[in-house]
Amino acid sequence: MALFQPILFLLAPPCDWSVGRPHGSIRNGLVSVSLSESEVPSLHVHHLWSRTRIITMSENRGDAEERGDSVDAKFWSHRQSKAPNPPDKAGREGKAGAGSADANRYRMDYPSIGTCVIINNKNFHESTGKNTREGTNVDAEALERTFRSLGYNIRRENDQTVGAMEELLHTVSQEDHSGSASFVCVLLSHGGEGTFYGTDVSTELETLTGMFRGDRCKTLVAKPKLFFIQACRGNCLDDGIQTDSSCDESSDRIPVEADFLYAHSTAPGNLSWRNEGKGSWFIQALCEMLKEHSNQLELMKIMTRVNRKVALDLASSTHDHETNEKDQMPSITTLLTKEFYFPG
Numbered sequence: 001m002a003l004f005q006p007i008l009f010l011l012a013p014p015c016d017w018s019v020g021r022p023h024g025s026i027r028n029g030l031v032s033v034s035l036s037e038s039e040v041p042s043l044h045v046h047h048l049w050s051r052t053r054i055i056t057m058s059e060n061r062g063d064a065e066e067r068g069d070s071v072d073a074k075f076w077s078h079r080q081s082k083a084p085n086p087p088d089k090a091g092r093e094g095k096a097g098a099g100s101a102d103a104n105r106y107r108m109d110y111p112s113i114g115t116c117v118i119i120n121n122k123n124f125h126e127s128t129g130k131n132t133r134e135g136t137n138v139d140a141e142a143l144e145r146t147f148r149s150l151g152y153n154i155r156r157e158n159d160q161t162v163g164a165m166e167e168l169l170h171t172v173s174q175e176d177h178s179g180s181a182s183f184v185c186v187l188l189s190h191g192g193e194g195t196f197y198g199t200d201v202s203t204e205l206e207t208l209t210g211m212f213r214g215d216r217c218k219t220l221v222a223k224p225k226l227f228f229i230q231a232c233r234g235n236c237l238d239d240g241i242q243t244d245s246s247c248d249e250s251s252d253r254i255p256v257e258a259d260f261l262y263a264h265s266t267a268p269g270n271l272s273w274r275n276e277g278k279g280s281w282f283i284q285a286l287c288e289m290l291k292e293h294s295n296q297l298e299l300m301k302i303m304t305r306v307n308r309k310v311a312l313d314l315a316s317s318t319h320d321h322e323t324n325e326k327d328q329m330p331s332i333t334t335l336l337t338k339e340f341y342f343p344g
Contacts (some may be wrong), residue, residue, distance in 0.1 A: 104305070105130060106336075106339070110181040115154075116155070116183075117169070118144065119186070120136055120140040121189035130197060133188070135274050135277060136280075138157060139279040178219045181343075185209075185228070186210075186228045187229045189230075191231025191272075214255070221259075222259060223261050225261070226263070228339075229263065230282055231264075255337055260334075260335040261333070263303060263306075266282070281310050289306045293305065295342070299336075299341070300336075
């Protein structure tokens with residue numbers, strides 16, 4: 001099998017966990033870590049740009065596969081777009097101008113690039129059995145700096161119950177985003193398989209993200225909605241393997257689930273790692289890559305660099321041999337229908 005090859009899965013579709021205190025450096029300048037850290041909506045094109053490593057996955061998708069296919073259309077036809085896609089106009093990295101009418105790229109010539117909501121849950125009620133998420137404030141502060149520098153209006157809320165999270169995101173989804181080019185939400189907490197924790201109990205992740213569907217948040221229709229989720233998606237550990245070396249002008253209908261991106265810190269079924277002093281692997285890599293490449297590269301290329309940094313540059317360092325020298329592979333599900341370039 002060829003190594004370092006991209007893999008594309010077409011598949012159906014998170015537990016913060018700590019084991020002692022971190023210690024010592026590992027490879028490539030890795031600082032000490034502690035274990036830490038939910039699921040993506042079903043049946044979407046799922047990208048796992050990995051280094052072709054053996055990854056332990058436990059998706060727990062129920063018995064859907066055993067029941068066979070369903071809800072496939074028996075009849076279909078092509079929908080004719082009112083305006084054919086023009087050829088790409090060359091720019092830096094092939095990037096069109098912010099006000100470009102290129103149908104392959106999201107419009108960014110709005111008064112504002114948009115709002116970035118950060119939900120940062122660190123402390124949890126005793127009834128949850130969840131530990132304090134040390135290091136998460138480092139992530140939240142880095143996220144604030146990064147997305148503010150990109151022009152986003154930041155709204156950060158700490159230690160939110162499920163009710164408070166749902167109320168917050170419902171309120172934001174009902175606001176007028178007609179003057180915004182996009183929307184970003186970053187969720188930092190414990191997680192489970194398809195769930196995300198408030199400080200009191202867990203809730204379905206889709207309950208939170210679904211508030212921004214096209215039929216529920218009309219002023220973000222046809223605009224990119226980016227969700228970054230730092231949370232576990234199961235209890236499995238990744239051992240790794242050694243290698244040899246615009247609102248559009250047209251009135252065309254679009255699916256209510258269109259124009260979302262879900263970037264998870266880890267693959268389905270797996271744990272996610274967080275350093276108590278320097279934050280989580282995924283969030284820190286995300287902020288670093290956005291800082292370095294947001295003025296040039298398209299978003300999915302940036303996320304591929306995030307995946308590579310987490311997958312290749314980092315490994316766990318703990319006192320427990322069962323959790324020491326473990327790896328992590330971020331997971332991206334894209335429902336975006338165009339290329340996304342940050343303005344500037």
